[in-house]
Every structure is written in structure tokens, then in C-alpha cells.
Amino acid sequence: MTDKILDSLYDAVVAGQADTAATTTQAGLDAGVEPLTLLFDSMIPALEEVGRLFENDEIFLPEMLISARAMQASMDLLRPLLADAAAARIGVFVMGTVAGDIHDIGKNLCNVMLEGVGFEVIDLGVNVPAERFVEAIRDHQPDAVGISAFLTTTMPELDTTIVAIEEAGVRAGTKILIGGAPVTQEYADQIGADGYAPTAVTAVRTVKALLGI
Ligand code: B12
Structure with missing residues (x-):
């Protein structure tokens, strides 16, 4: 289950599908996947792949931009959860x-x-x-x-x-x-x-x- 969600999120970020990235992120959270797992095991590797595709001229600037937007759509959902752990001001x-x-x-x-x-x-x-x-x-x-x-x-x-x-x-x-x-x-x-x-x-x-x- 978790692997399927991580794979779908990876694909959505690489393809630059912001809506799918957001709904898959939400589905992952609902299924109990940790925010940091979604980030580090799916979204960041997806952006690394985007960088590799760009470097090899397999995609161009607009595609890189829409992938970044898909990443941001997911991040919008994760941000409040990561910030929730806020401790005393240090x-x-x-x-x-x-x-x-x-x-x-x-x-x-x-x-x-x-x-x-x-x-x-x-x-x-x-x-x-x-x-x-x-x-x-x-x-x-x-x-x-x-x-x-x-x-x-x-x-x-x-x-x-x-x-x-x-x-x-x-x-x-x-x-x-x-x-x-x-x-x-x-x-x-x-x-x-x-x-x-x-x-x-x-x-x-x-x-x-x-x-x-
Ligand atoms: C998304 C992206 C874009 C988006 C940026 C959107 C945005 N809002 O950020 C857009 C489409 C706008 C873009 C534009 C360009 N990009 Co760009 N982009 C990327 C991409 C695919 C992902 C970057 C990313 O977000 N990574 C994920 C994050 C989480 O990782 P990170 O940035 O490394 O951050 C981590 C650490 O570095 C560290 N960290 C970050 N900041 C800090 C600060 C401190 C203090 C500390 C301690 C740690 C730390 O922690 C972070 C989290 O773990 C990379 C490919 C890649 N592999 O990185 C190319 C890449 C960085 N881009 C590249 C290029 C060439 C460009 C353009 C010049 C393309 C062009 N022809 O116009 C333009 C430059 C625009 C400009 N003037 O800045 C090249 C850079 C090559 C180089 N070595 O210089 C890359 C590597 C792609 C490639 N393989 O060719 N890009």
C-alpha cells in the first residue's frame, strides 16, 4: 500500500500533475504514511529524476517548472504537519x-x-x-x-x-x-x-x- 502511494506520488511529481500529487499526498497521509517518508522517499527522488531528465535534454524548462509546482502542491499539505512539532523558541x-x-x-x-x-x-x-x-x-x-x-x-x-x-x-x-x-x-x-x-x-x-x- 505504502509503496504504491510512494510510486504514484513520484510519478505525479515527475509528470508535473499537481492535482494528482496533492490527492496522492493526502491519500498517503490518510493511510498513515509519515510526511517525511513522502518527502524523502518519493518527492525528492522525483525532483532528482526531473533534474536528470532536464540535464539529458529529455525534458525542458516548462516541464521542470510544472514538476516544481506539483512538488509545491504536495508540500502545502505537508508543511503544517511538519511545523506541528514546533517546540519552544530556540x-x-x-x-x-x-x-x-x-x-x-x-x-x-x-x-x-x-x-x-x-x-x-x-x-x-x-x-x-x-x-x-x-x-x-x-x-x-x-x-x-x-x-x-x-x-x-x-x-x-x-x-x-x-x-x-x-x-x-x-x-x-x-x-x-x-x-x-x-x-x-x-x-x-x-x-x-x-x-x-x-x-x-x-x-x-x-x-x-x-x-x-
Ligand atoms: C525544480 C527546479 C527548477 C525550478 C525551481 C522552482 C523553485 N521554486 O525552486 C525552475 C524550473 C524555476 C528551475 C529553473 C532553472 N534551473 Co533548475 N532545477 C530544479 C530541480 C529539478 C530540482 C531542485 C529542487 O528543488 N530539488 C529538491 C530540493 C529538496 O533539494 P535541494 O534544492 O538540493 O535542497 C536540499 C539541500 O540542498 C539542502 N539545502 C537547501 N538550501 C539550503 C540552505 C542551507 C543553509 C543549508 C544548510 C542546506 C540547504 O536542503 C534541502 C532539502 O534537503 C533541479 C535538479 C536537482 N537535481 O536538483 C534543477 C537544477 C538545479 N536547475 C538547473 C538549471 C540549469 C536551471 C536553469 C538555469 C534552467 C534554464 N535554462 O533556465 C534555471 C535557473 C533559474 C534561476 N535563475 O535560478 C540545474 C543546475 C545545474 C548547475 N549545476 O548549475 C539543475 C541541477 C538541473 C540539471 N540537472 O541540469 N529549476
């Missing part, structure tokens, strides 16, 4: 995707998980210039800042943003985490980020460890 987290980059599914997933463990997340959205990160640090004095980049061409913006935060003199008192599909621990070390995590689950673990929580 810190403030500023998050954003770098300038030139409009990918936000992975970033949003991190936000949901961070909120789930008790962070107040201030989401700056996508295509965020370095100066807006600096302003947000001044305004909110966050315990941690998360910066995402999802394209190899926008990855250098991670470095630019960290340099801008340092030059503005607002780095002390906040931990900087970076993430996104092309980012690696090695790159994080190279540009002087405090932390890196490959998934939303490990992002939560990493920020908690950095803050000694």
Missing part, C-alpha cells in the same frame, strides 16, 4: 537564496524543519543581494544565517555574501551556514562558512551543534 534564523538564483524548494524545506524544532525563521526569499543579508542581520540579530545557491553559476554569490557580511562588521554573534545542491563541505571551508549541510535534516542538526543547543 533562536532566530535568517534564510535566503543568493542573487541571480530563484530555486527555493530546498530552502523552504529547510525553513519548515527549522521552524519545526523552534527557530523563528526570517525568510528573505530568492534572488537576495548580499546587502539584504547584511541589512537583515542588522535588523534581526539572528543566531544563524542560512545562504543557499542551487546553480554552479550562482555559487560564487555565497562567497560574495559572506565577504559583504564581514566587511559590514556584522558577522560576530551569528553563525553562517551555506547549502544547495552544488555546494560541498570543501567549498564551505574554502569560503569560510561556519557550517554546511547537504539536507534539511542535517541542516537542523548542524545549526544546533554550532549554537551548542
Whole structure:
């Protein structure tokens, strides 16, 4: 039963069928499938497949976009359930995707998980210039800042943003985490980020460890 639901959801996301993705997600939840199982065993692998098809010229930008919409239709149902676990407030987290980059599914997933463990997340959205990160640090004095980049061409913006935060003199008192599909621990070390995590689950673990929580 569970496998059938996970397979149907995978197919709906790959095919970009938002309505089917939402109804299958709901059917999974009704049947007692865990939200995280739906996410990590079906929806995220489906997007990976979409990325592979795009890379091989088997699908094009519009198809990738409708798959992203199908993913978001499912996420809308999962978000309140993941956030339900909200504990006492443990810190403030500023998050954003770098300038030139409009990918936000992975970033949003991190936000949901961070909120789930008790962070107040201030989401700056996508295509965020370095100066807006600096302003947000001044305004909110966050315990941690998360910066995402999802394209190899926008990855250098991670470095630019960290340099801008340092030059503005607002780095002390906040931990900087970076993430996104092309980012690696090695790159994080190279540009002087405090932390890196490959998934939303490990992002939560990493920020908690950095803050000694
Ligand atoms: C959906 C998608 C899109 C959607 C985005 C919709 C949206 N609202 O996000 C649309 C259609 C708009 C899009 C556009 C483009 N895309 Co696109 N896209 C994807 C796709 C298929 C899935 C991305 C995704 O959501 N993955 C699922 C999430 C859950 O995973 P994730 O993003 O990695 O996030 C996880 C971790 O990275 C981590 N994480 C994320 N953020 C953070 C932050 C912190 C602080 C931490 C610690 C961790 C962390 O946790 C997350 C959850 O576990 C990928 C393929 C792929 N395999 O990734 C291509 C892909 C990223 N896109 C690609 C490309 C080329 C493009 C375009 C340039 C295409 C074009 N010709 O126009 C444009 C760029 C637009 C722009 N300027 O940004 C390439 C990038 C290649 C590269 N190496 O640079 C990929 C890899 C596809 C491919 N294989 O070629 N895309």
C-alpha cells in the first residue's frame, strides 16, 4: 500500500500533475504514511529524476517548472504537519537564496524543519543581494544565517555574501551556514562558512551543534 502511494506520488511529481500529487499526498497521509517518508522517499527522488531528465535534454524548462509546482502542491499539505512539532523558541534564523538564483524548494524545506524544532525563521526569499543579508542581520540579530545557491553559476554569490557580511562588521554573534545542491563541505571551508549541510535534516542538526543547543 505504502509503496504504491510512494510510486504514484513520484510519478505525479515527475509528470508535473499537481492535482494528482496533492490527492496522492493526502491519500498517503490518510493511510498513515509519515510526511517525511513522502518527502524523502518519493518527492525528492522525483525532483532528482526531473533534474536528470532536464540535464539529458529529455525534458525542458516548462516541464521542470510544472514538476516544481506539483512538488509545491504536495508540500502545502505537508508543511503544517511538519511545523506541528514546533517546540519552544530556540533562536532566530535568517534564510535566503543568493542573487541571480530563484530555486527555493530546498530552502523552504529547510525553513519548515527549522521552524519545526523552534527557530523563528526570517525568510528573505530568492534572488537576495548580499546587502539584504547584511541589512537583515542588522535588523534581526539572528543566531544563524542560512545562504543557499542551487546553480554552479550562482555559487560564487555565497562567497560574495559572506565577504559583504564581514566587511559590514556584522558577522560576530551569528553563525553562517551555506547549502544547495552544488555546494560541498570543501567549498564551505574554502569560503569560510561556519557550517554546511547537504539536507534539511542535517541542516537542523548542524545549526544546533554550532549554537551548542
Ligand atoms: C525544480 C527546479 C527548477 C525550478 C525551481 C522552482 C523553485 N521554486 O525552486 C525552475 C524550473 C524555476 C528551475 C529553473 C532553472 N534551473 Co533548475 N532545477 C530544479 C530541480 C529539478 C530540482 C531542485 C529542487 O528543488 N530539488 C529538491 C530540493 C529538496 O533539494 P535541494 O534544492 O538540493 O535542497 C536540499 C539541500 O540542498 C539542502 N539545502 C537547501 N538550501 C539550503 C540552505 C542551507 C543553509 C543549508 C544548510 C542546506 C540547504 O536542503 C534541502 C532539502 O534537503 C533541479 C535538479 C536537482 N537535481 O536538483 C534543477 C537544477 C538545479 N536547475 C538547473 C538549471 C540549469 C536551471 C536553469 C538555469 C534552467 C534554464 N535554462 O533556465 C534555471 C535557473 C533559474 C534561476 N535563475 O535560478 C540545474 C543546475 C545545474 C548547475 N549545476 O548549475 C539543475 C541541477 C538541473 C540539471 N540537472 O541540469 N529549476
